[in-house]
Amino acid sequence: MGFFASFWTWLNGQLADYIGTNTARVGQALEPAIVTLGTVYVMVWGYLHLAGRIDEPFGMGLKRLVTLAVVLGGALHLWLYNSLIVDTFYRAPTQLAAALVGTPDPVSTVDSIWDRGGAVAGYLWSGHGFSPGAVGYYLAGAIVWTLIGLLCVYTMFLIALSSIALAVLLALGPLFMTLLLFEGTRRFFEAWLTQLANYALITILTVLTAALLLQVVASYAAQTAARGSAILTVDALNMVLIAVLVFLLMRQVMPIAAALAGGMALNSFGGVSRLVNWGLHQGTRATALTTAAFSNLVARPRRSKTIATTVARTF
Structure with missing residues (x-):
């Protein structure tokens, strides 16, 4: 060999035996949380039913009961x-x-x-x-x-x-x-x-x-x-x-x-391309921010001169 x-x-x-053994362990570990979530699920449905927010009570109720049975049976008891x-x-x-x-x-x-x-x-x-x-x-x-x-x-x-x-x-x-x-x-x-x-x-x-x-x-x-x-x-x-x-x-x-x-x-080569594209994007963004900041600094003295001239002409 x-x-x-x-x-x-x-x-x-x-x-x-990994799947069967660990699936049973996960189900046992999550049993309290699953039961709690199932209770909350039923309580929310009851609240919506009492508040009149369910258009088809029988159909929605049957659907929720089937969903709850599938989740509890599949997650806890591993039905099928x-x-x-x-x-x-x-x-x-x-x-x-x-x-x-x-x-x-x-x-x-x-x-x-x-x-x-x-x-x-x-x-x-x-x-x-x-x-x-x-x-x-x-x-x-x-x-x-x-x-x-x-x-x-x-x-x-x-x-x-x-x-x-x-x-x-x-x-x-x-x-x-x-x-x-x-x-x-x-x-x-x-x-x-x-x-x-x-x-x-x-x-x-x-x-x-x-x-x-x-x-x-x-x-x-x-x-x-x-x-x-x-x-x-x-x-x-x-x-x-x-x-x-x-x-x-x-x-x-x-x-x-x-x-x-x-x-x-799962492609490791794609990570390199994404890293390069991210670097180019960040570089372009930094260049744009620097250009905008420089333009604002240059524009401020011009605005000051314009305002001063306008004030002088007004008075």
């Missing part, structure tokens, strides 16, 4: 929580992706790419002594290790991120279900559902994209590694280029999932 397969097995073992919400967002995406690609997960392919890419880098790194002409081989080996490792780590990052994020979000489910009671807090529940859909789509898109593209990298890595110690730096060029191309394509998984789910993509 390779490194990434070992990590994936360990992570699945950790997350196996595991069989409906957990299965839909946590288990169903993995099962759907596995059915589409025909394999349980692409982790075995990631391990294969890392092993063969490491073999290519090892052939380039060793067997050339310490002669001045061997510097290029050492540099090529380091580049192969870096780029292949970057591709494998990023692919595994997407797979692990979706599983961990879904587990944490589902464990906090009772908290967000409670926020369904009031109109002003329902947007938090909607945002929670959006994030669940976002990471579920990341799971599906990552597995499908990896199954499609990683096979190409694995094929190039196998062909290059087959040359053995007779390998040259130019032989590893095609493998490096296809690894970079697949890495750039894999980086589009999260923006696509975020666009489909209506969420926000």
Whole structure:
């Protein structure tokens, strides 16, 4: 079993009971607050009913009773929580992706790419002594290790991120279900559902994209590694280029999932652009304020002279 397969097995073992155990703990910890909010919810409805501010008492009352039953049953007693919400967002995406690609997960392919890419880098790194002409081989080996490792780590990052994020979000489910009671807090529940859909789509898109593209990298890595110690730096060029191309394509998984789910993509490169734009905006604003202040200082003596002239002419 390779490194990434070992990590994936360990992570699945950790997350196996994480959702059920922590969801029950969150529900127990929030039970007093949930009961209090439910009481306030009923009291507010009763006050509005007595004040005559409800146009359809029967319909609104039935709606509020159903909402209260769903919140109390789902948040406190976890009615259908595991069989409906957990299965839909946590288990169903993995099962759907596995059915589409025909394999349980692409982790075995990631391990294969890392092993063969490491073999290519090892052939380039060793067997050339310490002669001045061997510097290029050492540099090529380091580049192969870096780029292949970057591709494998990023692919595994997407797979692990979706599983961990879904587990944490589902464990906090009772908290967000409670926020369904009031109109002003329902947007938090909607945002929670959006994030669940976002990471579920990341799971599906990552597995499908990896199954499609990683096979190409694995094929190039196998062909290059087959040359053995007779390998040259130019032989590893095609493998490096296809690894970079697949890495750039894999980086589009999260923006696509975020666009489909209506969420926000986890993109670190966008933070740099926002920081630069903020700096330019602040610089422009400071320049405008300085110009306005300077204009006021210049205009004051002119106003004084104008006022003095007007007064002199008047008198």
